[in-house]
Amino acid sequence: MSALRSRWPQTLGMAIVLGLVAFVIFGPLANLFLWAFAEKWYFPNRIPQEFGFSFWGRVFSPRGNALASLGTSIWIALLTVALSLAVAIPAGYALARLKLRWRGLILLAFLLPQAVPNLPVYVNIARVFYEIGLNGTILGVVLVHASHGLVLAVWIASAAFASVDPSLEEAARNMGASPWTCFRTVTLPLAAPGLIASAIFVFLESLDEFTGTYFVGVPDVTTLPLLMFNASMGGNYQIASITALLLLVPSIAFMLVVERFLKADVLAGVGR
């Protein structure tokens, strides 16, 4: 009894902290939900005066652009994933297996795009892209997204390859597999969970990306975040909220998948 009594202040403290955290996380989300289904919501009302779906109809109407932007967003994200993996698989394997002298420096170099403030970088990329005709093209946006995605992709891929026991590869070579066959039948399948996880991270990162797209893609390439930005700048909170909810769907779905794929032993190897 006494043990129980002495523990309840702790339990209460924990409950308060959890409640605050939940409020910080779910407060804005709740607001988002309310706006998505609000027909009328004027100051000073705490909750909308009228709920309904008329804005949903507008978003999904052919003139609403939402579906087209969603399509563009997904297409760009897929291309970004393809490009990132095309670089990350060989780079990650090399970083994990070969005895590279500058291994740490190379890993750091991939971090650079994250470390440097975004805006100056994008302004200059936009300038360069403008000169070579990449501004306003899907390829230009994909390149900008990939510069971000590569950090995650290379670091996670390197960890995924490092977690494959080299003697498993030696056994394959010993059984008559050429280096390429060995990679295809042993290394790649064993590293696949980590690679899939990194692909999903890159996909989500690209889907959410705003700043780079804004500088390089506007006005020809409109992704969902850009649509959302335009809507909220124009005071169209309903449209902005509904597009935001649209963006949430793939994020939550993939998070659940990632949670299954990314095993602790791969995560433990990130950056090693």
Place this chain on the structure above:
Amino acid sequence: MPYLAIENVSVSYDGRTRVLDGVSLCVERGEMVALLGSSGCGKTTLLRSIAGFVIPEDGTIRVAGEDLTRLPPEKRATAMMFQSYALWPHMTVAGNIGYGLKMRGWKSDAIATRVGEMLKLLQLEGFTERLVTQLSGGQRQRVAMGRALAVDPHLLLLDEPMSNLDYKVRVELRHELRALQRRIGITAVYVTHDREEALTLADRIAVMDAGRIVQIGAPEEIYHRPESAFVAGFMGADNALDLVETAGGALAAAVAGTPEAARLRAHFRSDAAKLALQASGHAAGALLLPGIVAQSVYVGHGYRYRVRTDDAEVWVQAPERVAEGTAATVVVPREALLLFPARNP
């Protein structure tokens, strides 16, 4: 001409550390040779250079007359069993055993037949579709064996394949492996640090030390006639002390001040000596070491005693119980003494 001929093979890492230093070894067809030594002696490196994972900077390795010193691993008809088994966790038992056959372009029904034969040979029937992660250590070991044997290799290379098993399973599998190797008549090189394993498994043992083969011969020869103090010590004759030859031709423990040139290094096994409570009445020529029992350890079939003599400490095995602190004499028969020129200090 020997089936496997290794001539003068040298390997260094980083161009500096010599791991193998001019090793030569011949293995006849159907023979099982154990490479025995402590960790870091180069035995695994030698095995890995036969498999092609290490390319020697010097020397040649030939199998059946074909020089494969510089061939990549997949071009050699060798099959290796790894210490960790190195079974592929994303494949079934059948997938693991059939992999090498697939690489050799076999048709899937032929592979299935061969895999079935292997499973029967290794008493693993019914495990075909099991994932290797669901198997016990002993079963994994058999699957690794099946994978290596399925491709009908010219040469079977075994890298301490039993070091991860329980003692009981290890002893069982040791005899099984020996019988299997005899039955299919495969040529094998077996790396181990366990002398008991080497003695029971091998036709010949090559003892390695510091990147060289220091002695090679039949197990009995290595055990009873070691050529150096190192081999004697490694093969279990771990009591070591310096002796001098007295005027009458008898041997006695060297005392402080005996010149190096007059000393002999003697090794003997603790179970070859006797512990006597009387100092007289022993066979002529036996080495007598009077001392005091410093420690006694029960070892199941008797006791092991640490006896402190004037200058040395020796271990003796005896069936009867003797209290610690008792004065006693260690009697080593002449034929149990392995004598070598004294080592340089």
